[in-house]
Amino acid sequence: MSKWALITGASGEIGSAIAKTLAKEGYHLYLHYFQNQKGIETLLQELEEFNQEYIPIQADLSKEDGMDRIAESIFQLDALVFCAGKELNKLLIDTNRVEIDFSVHLHLSSPIKVTQALLPKLYKQGKGSIVFIASIWGEIGAAVETVYSAVKGGQIAFAKALSKEVARSGIRVNVVSPGVIQTRMNEFLTEEEKADLEYEIALGRMGTPEEVGDAVAFLLSEKASYITGEVLKVNGGLFT
Template sequence: MRKFALITGASGGIGQAIAAELAARGYNLYLHYNSNKEAAERLVESLSVHGGEYSPIMADFSRQGGYKELLPSLFGVDAVVHCGGTAAYGLFQDLDDEEAASLFNIHVLNPMLLTKALIPELLKRKTGSIVFIASIWGQTGAACEAAYSAAKGAQISFVKALGKELAPSGIRVNAIAPGAVETQMIAGFSSEELEELANEIPMGRLGRPKEIANAAAFLLSEQASYITGHILSVNGGWYT
């Protein structure tokens, strides 16, 4: 029997890669998106070769309580991958209140409360796996990304705490902390800046979305059955 996984932020680069990997492994998928409906629909079309059920669902996580828009469409979720998000570059003193609220709604409050809403069903089954796509900046902090680093740090602390809380019930909670990955999040960087960035990384290159997807699939699988509350760094040796 196919399992059902929910992927938040499925229309983004990492979300799409995770969807492709999980579909290939036999999952049915709920594919959350916010504004990029066309990307979500293209994703569903590309996944059709795997013969599963793939349902795009819109919800605006930048709003307080936006996660509630998903709930009526979710039935029997076995796994959750939280990978929706956006960065906020600039000096902290220039961050306005609305941007700060949106950032924490997207990365922290809506994912946390969505997880809370899904836990009762997982508790009935005594099984389930939850994975957050956090960030290296949640581990080390980054200048000019103070609020984003704080949000990702909150995700990491939440994963460590909830992993302990749900472990006796057979539900695992983990996170991946990617380094620099080839996605739209760094599309604004010049080629010179990207080259400098790659030269800072011991492996000499940026990460690929497929590599984050492989890590997520591993953490969801039975191969990771004794791993919970863990933050898996996938960063090419950068800032370790």
């Protein structure tokens, strides 16, 4: 029986890694993206080897009509992975209200509303799995990332609450919480800052997008059939 998963933010480095891992596991994919047309085109080319079906969905999740577009584009659904996001590196005192509203809507309001719109499709299946890609900062907080920490913490709280609400319907809800991952998001760091960060990580290195993808695949699989409401830390021992 065919399995379909929606990945939001699929054109990013972590989203693309998740897509390739799930395609390898036999999933057909709805691939959401916003502005990164080149990224989604590259991903579609890379996914050809897995011989599944792929449906790209362009939508701005910071707007109501973007969320509606996603909901209207989904037919069969077995898994939902929320990976769309944008880091906000600013002192709170320097962060304007537009930036705060954008971050809250993109990371918290839209995942809640998209989940609400798509839950009936999971209920219809009688089973399913939802995974949020949160952040270590949503667990422990980070200076200069106060708003980002808050919205990622909100994702974790929502996932824990939802897991209790939908468990008897056969739906599991979990969180993958990455630490420092080798992506363009960390390009602003100097080599010295990267070395200092890696020194703080127990395993002595940054993680890879593929390692996040493997964690997502595990939580979606039957191997995690008795796991719900959990936060799977993928941080190399930076925080335990």
